[in-house]
Amino acid sequence: MQLETFFPYRLAITAEAFSRQLVSVYGRAFGLTREEWRLLFLIDGAERITSLDLARRTTLDKVQISRAAQRLEDKGLISRVIDAEDRRLRLYSITDQGRDTFSRAFAEVEGRAALILGQIPPADREALDRGLAALMKACQAIEEREYGWGQDT
């Protein structure tokens, strides 16, 4: 078996290559890490959100969220306030500066993504979208099954 033709390997390096392209945009031009980028993305879209929701909607754990949010706050892109109803929680919202930064970064990231995806013939692009959706569904099915079993098979 050749490594290069092994499906899991092809998937991994392709996803890495694509991701690298986008990181080079929001990383270099806007100084954001991948975690910061994702948080900013969610907070921008949700005008007041708790860290529980952030954790639920990303694959980040609470420590990663705490540290990334800290950095975003230091940069003035988001603000955090203590929830009056449950004082253990923090409510996140985006600042004007954060909104501005995000919209500019998003435009560039989307442009870069479109540049790459634009090179793919429409039929292949549809195939990619379709296949990816199917794979994600299959992965979720397996993860749930494992969770149900509660052990490692």
Place this chain on the structure above:
Amino acid sequence: MQLETFFPYRLAITAEAFSRQLVSVYGRAFGLTREEWRLLFLIDGAERITSLDLARRTTLDKVQISRAAQRLEDKGLISRVIDAEDRRLRLYSITDQGRDTFSRAFAEVEGRAALILGQIPPADREALDRGLAALMKACQAIEEREYGWGQDT
């Protein structure tokens, strides 16, 4: 824009989820990291290979290769000898124990991958394969273009 429907994000988390499934196999049952797994894969398939070739055929840099190979050698899975023709180079080869470990790990990994992919309807699986190939090609085209330009646009 919803993060969950943003194509780059879907690609990233799907690839991560799939990869996590496989890491849980070769990681837990065989104690291999992803780098070690990839190196072992290549060395098993090539009965004597230099680190230059290993670097060329993975996305690992020379330090990652050096450290992963060190660990593989400590575990007795590979052996490294100095190339007589160019004494700066190391020649890697797999040991009997390494071959045995790899073949068992590979069978399990492939089984897990097949378990997931088997849940996908054949038509979607073909779409995935086709779309992924197209995306990889597009990424390579962009990377080469950048390299040609020699700068960051």
Place this chain on the structure above:
DNA sequence: CTCTCTTCGCTTCAATTGCAACGAAATTGG
């Protein structure tokens, strides 16, 4: 041959990351 320049692999040091423990706040059971 000798001197310089490059390449390869390893090591060292700083930065990043992940795990576990902690304090603050809320919930539960009596």
Place this chain on the structure above:
DNA sequence: CCAATTTCGTTGCAATTGAAGCGAAGAGAG
């Protein structure tokens, strides 16, 4: 109402990772 337990966010510490530097080996010019 109060003590015990749970949950949330942060911090401290250890392990992993990345970047720069170093010695050994080879290549090329004179």
